[in-house]
Amino acid sequence: MCRNIKTLANFEPPATDDEIRASALQFVRKLSGTTKPSRINQAAFDRAVDEVTAAAHRLIDSLVPGAPPRDREVEQRKARERSLKRFAN
Numbered sequence: 467m468c469r470n471i472k473t474l475a476n477f478e479p480p481a482t483d484d485e486i487r488a489s490a491l492q493f494v495r496k497l498s499g500t501t502k503p504s505r506i507n508q509a510a511f512d513r514a515v516d517e518v519t520a521a522a523h524r525l526i527d528s529l530v531p532g533a534p535p536r537d538r539e540v541e542q543r544k545a546r547e548r549s550l551k552r553f554a555n
Contacts, residue, residue: 475526478535486526490518 471489474481494514495501503511 474522475529476531476533476535477538477541479538481526483523486522487515487519490515490522493518 471492472485474485474489494511498507498511498514500511
């Protein structure tokens with residue numbers, strides 16, 4: 467589940483709201499141990515996703531990068547190459 471959480475800081479173009487929320491959702495799923503909460507827990511689950519999303523926004527916005535921004539396309543290409551190597555056998 468957590469493998470889908472990706473680094474979102476210091477990219478050009480910056481992370482979108484949807485990407486940050488998707489990472490927050492994955493984090494809350496991992497913490498709660500469920501991908502789909504019961505109806506009785508849905509409100510708490512949704513509130514946690516909202517709060518983690520807000521915290522992630524604050525974190526990303528407050529970081530001062532020490533390196534130039536990474537290019538998303540270059541990083542995606544590197545990830546595909548790593549995946550091909552890993553699963554080629």
